[in-house]
Amino acid sequence: MRLTVDGLPETLAPRPGQCLRTALRETGHHGVKKGCDAGDCGACTVLLDGVPVHSCLLPAFRAENRSVTTVRGLERDGTLHPVQQAFLDHNAFQCGFCTPGMLVTAASLDQEQRQELGRALKGNICRCTGYGPIADAVASLDLPDAASPRDERSLPPPAGPDVVRGRAGYTLDAAAPAGLLHMVLLRSPHPHARIRHIDAEAARAAPGVHLVLTHRDAPDLLYSSAQHERYVDSPDDTRLLDDVVRHVGQRVAAVVADSVAQAEEARALIRVEYELLPPVLSPEAALLPGAPAIHRKDAAASRIADPERNVVGTVRDEIGDVAAGFAEADIVHGAEYRTQRMSHAYLETLSAIAEVDGDGLLTVRSSTQVPFLTREALARVLELPRNKVRVLCGRVGGGFGGKQEMLCEDVAALAALRLRRPVQIEFTRTEQFEAAPCRHPMRIGIRLGARRDGILTAMELRVLSDTGAYGNHGPAVLYHATNESIGLYRCPNKKVDAQVVYTTTPPSGAFRGFGLGQVIFGLEQSVDAVARELGMDPVRFRELNVVKPGDPMTSTRFALHDVEYGSYGLDQCLEHVRTALDAAREEPLPPEIATDPDWRVGTGSATAMIDSAPPFGHKASVRLMLREDGRFELVVGTAEFGNGSTTTHLQIAARTLGTAPCRIAVRQSDTALLDHDTGAFGSTGTAIAGLATQDAARRLLALLREQAAAMHGGAPDTWRLDGDTLSDGVRHLPLSALAPLEADGHASGTPRTVCFNVHGFRLAVHPPTGTIRILRSVHAADAGHVLNPMQCRGQVEGGVAQGLGAALFERIRLDGNGGVENPAFRSYHVPRLADLPRTEVFFADTHDSTGPLGAKSMSESPFNPVPAALANALFDATGVRFTETPFTRDIVWRQLREACPTPASGARTLQTDGAPAGP
Amino acid sequence: MDLNTITDIARPRDRSGLPPFREGDAILGGGTWLFSEPQRTLRRLVDLAGLGWPPIENGAQELRLSATCTLAALDAHAADAPWAAAALVRRCCRSLWGSFKIWNMATVGGNLCLALPAAPMAALAVALDAVCEIWCPDGTDRLLPASGLILAPQRTVLAPGEVLRALRIGRDRLHARYAVRQASLTEEGRSAALLAGRCTEAGGLALTITASVPRPLRLDFADAPAPDVLRAAVEAAGAAAGWYDDPHGAPDWRRHMTLRLAEQIRAELAT
Numbered sequence A: 001m002r003l004t005v006d007g008l009p010e011t012l013a014p015r016p017g018q019c020l021r022t023a024l025r026e027t028g029h030h031g032v033k034k035g036c037d038a039g040d041c042g043a044c045t046v047l048l049d050g051v052p053v054h055s056c057l058l059p060a061f062r063a064e065n066r067s068v069t070t071v072r073g074l075e076r077d078g079t080l081h082p083v084q085q086a087f088l089d090h091n092a093f094q095c096g097f098c099t100p101g102m103l104v105t106a107a108s109l110d111q112e113q114r115q116e117l118g119r120a121l122k123g124n125i126c127r128c129t130g131y132g133p134i135a136d137a138v139a140s141l142d143l144p145d146a147a148s149p150r151d152e153r154s155l156p157p158p159a160g161p162d163v164v165r166g167r168a169g170y171t172l173d174a175a176a177p178a179g180l181l182h183m184v185l186l187r188s189p190h191p192h193a194r195i196r197h198i199d200a201e202a203a204r205a206a207p208g209v210h211l212v213l214t215h216r217d218a219p220d221l222l223y224s225s226a227q228h229e230r231y232v233d234s235p236d237d238t239r240l241l242d243d244v245v246r247h248v249g250q251r252v253a254a255v256v257a258d259s260v261a262q263a264e265e266a267r268a269l270i271r272v273e274y275e276l277l278p279p280v281l282s283p284e285a286a287l288l289p290g291a292p293a294i295h296r297k298d299a300a301a302s303r304i305a306d307p308e309r310n311v312v313g314t315v316r317d318e319i320g321d322v323a324a325g326f327a328e329a330d331i332v333h334g335a336e337y338r339t340q341r342m343s344h345a346y347l348e349t350l351s352a353i354a355e356v357d358g359d360g361l362l363t364v365r366s367s368t369q370v371p372f373l374t375r376e377a378l379a380r381v382l383e384l385p386r387n388k389v390r391v392l393c394g395r396v397g398g399g400f401g402g403k404q405e406m407l408c409e410d411v412a413a414l415a416a417l418r419l420r421r422p423v424q425i426e427f428t429r430t431e432q433f434e435a436a437p438c439r440h441p442m443r444i445g446i447r448l449g450a451r452r453d454g455i456l457t458a459m460e461l462r463v464l465s466d467t468g469a470y471g472n473h474g475p476a477v478l479y480h481a482t483n484e485s486i487g488l489y490r491c492p493n494k495k496v497d498a499q500v501v502y503t504t505t506p507p508s509g510a511f512r513g514f515g516l517g518q519v520i521f522g523l524e525q526s527v528d529a530v531a532r533e534l535g536m537d538p539v540r541f542r543e544l545n546v547v548k549p550g551d552p553m554t555s556t557r558f559a560l561h562d563v564e565y566g567s568y569g570l571d572q573c574l575e576h577v578r579t580a581l582d583a584a585r586e587e588p589l590p591p592e593i594a595t596d597p598d599w600r601v602g603t604g605s606a607t608a609m610i611d612s613a614p615p616f617g618h619k620a621s622v623r624l625m626l627r628e629d630g631r632f633e634l635v636v637g638t639a640e641f642g643n644g645s646t647t648t649h650l651q652i653a654a655r656t657l658g659t660a661p662c663r664i665a666v667r668q669s670d671t672a673l674l675d676h677d678t679g680a681f682g683s684t685g686t687a688i689a690g691l692a693t694q695d696a697a698r699r700l701l702a703l704l705r706e707q708a709a710a711m712h713g714g715a716p717d718t719w720r721l722d723g724d725t726l727s728d729g730v731r732h733l734p735l736s737a738l739a740p741l742e743a744d745g746h747a748s749g750t751p752r753t754v755c756f757n758v759h760g761f762r763l764a765v766h767p768p769t770g771t772i773r774i775l776r777s778v779h780a781a782d783a784g785h786v787l788n789p790m791q792c793r794g795q796v797e798g799g800v801a802q803g804l805g806a807a808l809f810e811r812i813r814l815d816g817n818g819g820v821e822n823p824a825f826r827s828y829h830v831p832r833l834a835d836l837p838r839t840e841v842f843f844a845d846t847h848d849s850t851g852p853l854g855a856k857s858m859s860e861s862p863f864n865p866v867p868a869a870l871a872n873a874l875f876d877a878t879g880v881r882f883t884e885t886p887f888t889r890d891i892v893w894r895q896l897r898e899a900c901p902t903p904a905s906g907a908r909t910l911q912t913d914g915a916p917a918g919p
Numbered sequence B: 001m002d003l004n005t006i007t008d009i010a011r012p013r014d015r016s017g018l019p020p021f022r023e024g025d026a027i028l029g030g031g032t033w034l035f036s037e038p039q040r041t042l043r044r045l046v047d048l049a050g051l052g053w054p055p056i057e058n059g060a061q062e063l064r065l066s067a068t069c070t071l072a073a074l075d076a077h078a079a080d081a082p083w084a085a086a087a088l089v090r091r092c093c094r095s096l097w098g099s100f101k102i103w104n105m106a107t108v109g110g111n112l113c114l115a116l117p118a119a120p121m122a123a124l125a126v127a128l129d130a131v132c133e134i135w136c137p138d139g140t141d142r143l144l145p146a147s148g149l150i151l152a153p154q155r156t157v158l159a160p161g162e163v164l165r166a167l168r169i170g171r172d173r174l175h176a177r178y179a180v181r182q183a184s185l186t187e188e189g190r191s192a193a194l195l196a197g198r199c200t201e202a203g204g205l206a207l208t209i210t211a212s213v214p215r216p217l218r219l220d221f222a223d224a225p226a227p228d229v230l231r232a233a234v235e236a237a238g239a240a241a242g243w244y245d246d247p248h249g250a251p252d253w254r255r256h257m258t259l260r261l262a263e264q265i266r267a268e269l270a271t
Ligand SMILES: Cc1cc2nc3c(=O)[nH]c(=O)nc-3n(C[C@H](O)[C@H](O)[C@H](O)COP(=O)(O)OP(=O)(O)OC[C@H]3O[C@@H](n4cnc5c(N)ncnc54)[C@H](O)[C@@H]3O)c2cc1C
Pocket: A038, A039, A040, A826, B026, B027, B028, B029, B030, B031, B032, B033, B034, B035, B036, B048, B067, B068, B095, B096, B097, B098, B099, B102, B105, B106, B107, B108, B109, B110, B111, B112, B113, B114, B116, B117, B118, B119, B120, B158, B162, B163, B164, B165, B190, B191
């Protein structure tokens, strides 16, 4: 059939049930993205004869003789559409995966729709930005004279023009290799079962099928999908394909065929005989005496603390004397909290293409935060020499920790090795919910003791973490969760009793905050409660009890001692939030709230500390080259998934060399280019990888100077870089005359420093309906010297948005069988524009001694204090403690009603927020 | 998403071209639901688009709304309509969780026949006392009050091969006075309760309750009900049907919101 795509004639031959999205992508129109394939996210939006539609829902045949416009068709004669330009100007993207659909939608809006943007964009999900810059970009279309939001330090992301033009190459946007085959996975319908028999004969004989893999084809080796610099940090408990399934959705078999359709058809023909085993659906049940052991494995070999009892790992320790601390206390407070199962919901689903060349080199292009670690893992699991495996990524469409795992590369690679043909795998959004790791649900018990003068005397922390069917990241998350959370407080007596256990539910994994978010949700509420009980302002109470430079940061003996106060801005952050909330309390309420006596108003805050990098080292490698043409090329190991590290690297390299960022090209995330790099996680993109860049730039500059001095005399340090020449003030050498030159830079991830985040809310809550309205949202961050304010603010806003998702909306619900009840964005609510307030961001004025150019990390941590701050504000407003996330309207309504069954007598005055309100 | 089991598309140009029903057939309206979930049992789609039904026909006695009319076309029509029910129509369109981009494709008929509890067109059709015009496979037509179409979530009285042709709405209903209320867990979110009330000519109240219950409920009060009468009636009807439970709201909250919104509607129409 014929149609026009982006102004040019196109011929498509769609299959009868094909949607336009895939038909377009199959013909190379890769500006059309898939975030859900179900109509919910808007990443696939196109204009059909000028009208915006979701191309994943549009039957392809309906586009016959019509005109389709994708993001690539928005430009006119090489000039960006105003909305594309506005997105660039406002940094209105991070990973950029939502951007094509967002732009096409925004371009179609009339002024009236732009005024009600929350409604107009309810069909577009952005997981990274928190929508603030998107709203600003759209608003700027109606304010042609507004000043540019960009300050001189805020270098725009180098990939920006490609992102807004729909030309950035994500994992599956490269040209398909010849002979590409497609893999789909058969998944378990049972939470716990032994596979007695798999009959795949019919599937193998089905049309187009090349291979069916089952556990019989899988290596016996046990490994972990989790990837760390230190391999031993997660237990070896996973087989590529296992003969025991431990959660609904676990992979059982893999079918490879010429097309996805054929692979699906064949998958339906596989018959599996299961012997059902007893399910274990909660961590409490997992610990009961006599509970079925989910992993009966060798404890030492697999590094599982107690396989018979389902305990993967524990953190148990006491420093000081907690009993004495409680004895000394005037008040003792105890409470229990729970956090939910939560999805990263990065927009680009997991995907990979594996191929093997004539020399036996396996190349995997994948959507990963850890290409180098994945290479190691593939080599180990598939028993290949390291130099026979190459892993690379394109631009990665979001990660948030969820791509610090090997979740599809292994099985695709095994098939490619067998078939010697390229094999592609792409998760559906449903598979993301059912089988990609979620955030560890935790139960958190807190006991705090304090003296009447406001000094904490004892802290006791109990944690029960649910790692699900596999232990990937389970122990490491537990260590982290129990470390900086309590390390923040200068209390001599601390006790931790934490364990992480297996259940037969979908596995948990690394998630932005790495466990801290969960514990901080509880701890910061308890700190708030103690302050109120003492009649103190909670922020003042924190100011009194948090660590200050010189204080030891203590948690448990498992903590490493390479963390120092490279800088300290917590005092500024606390003070900023305290003042902001004081001012907010004086602000008039919106009329609809002021005039309805049912609303309750309150303020609350919470604090978080985070080490600037993971423990046990985090290696970053960088190579900086001067090319023959006199320009530089920077090769970085770490991946770019929207965290903005590429921009930071450019800035650091340019500043250190003394040249302009535009003279440096960046290539990244390819194991063929460098020897090793731990990857992009643990907030290391700036703080550590940036140091490696600084190191490389210093070395290259030294080489340049030496070379110049050797050729022309003078002391090396009289030579300076000036544009495209090296000059000693008298002579000017073109850089091309010195090329080629290169220098490597490395950073080891130690010593580490600490970063701080404080969040404050003022909100109104409506007990009759459970509605929460956020009136003010303030975030103060200590990120060291902020290299790129716009980008750093974007990271903070995005983290806060995700924190609000955790606090207010998101929950993966499991059914009675341990399967996911809401595996779609329609039933798992990721915040949309209409759901979120604007957040004011404040940066402490600090300069870190350990980080590059004084910078610290700031990408995971803004998330961490948000749910607790919200809960504290809710308490302030209502006198009720919300101890379990999320606080959806139905839950808020129910809890308030249970706490106060009959509405208080008519005479109600608005709660004067801030006054320590008793229940 | 791709519906890979589909091997055929029937694109009838007129009624005689509608193929006889066979197992694995589905009628294709806008496709916004059909293409949003795997449909492993379907083999053929019968596309209504080629029938070329005029979206909206304004008759002297009634408004005829084709099943293939998109929500976008309906909303645009209401935006310029002189009748009082226009606000109800627009409010119902807005209550679809899908954005205006979904409106551009989703059809009134598809929304009704999908029969989700949160179907705003079901609320609209029942509130307007619409009559469904149904094409039967034997070439005859039958008429059915909209309140009788939906049996349960995703179940209607339509037999295999039956096609919803249109909704007929009496003119008097377009000029009546309505009040609408929606509850959702989120801003601009999916309906957890969607209620519409009409002030009858006799001064009574016709109340339609959807989304908080598995199928649309209709309560007719000959006289304006007192708050406690209304409350008792809503409570009894909801309890009999069962308060709906899904990720879009807990049943106890839905019940509470339904009672609250019903009372707001009563109060608004009483003034
Ligand atoms: C983001 C998003 C949000 C949504 N929110 C909502 C919501 O809030 N409430 C809600 O109810 N739905 C919602 N839906 C589901 C769906 O999009 C709507 O119900 C829509 O109105 C369906 O109309 P359609 O024309 O696209 O139906 P289709 O997908 O074409 O069909 C739906 C069903 O109706 C049948 N059918 C269609 N037309 C006829 C006919 N004339 N005669 C007989 N059978 C017919 C089809 O066979 C199919 O079973 C949402 C979908 C998306 C993607």
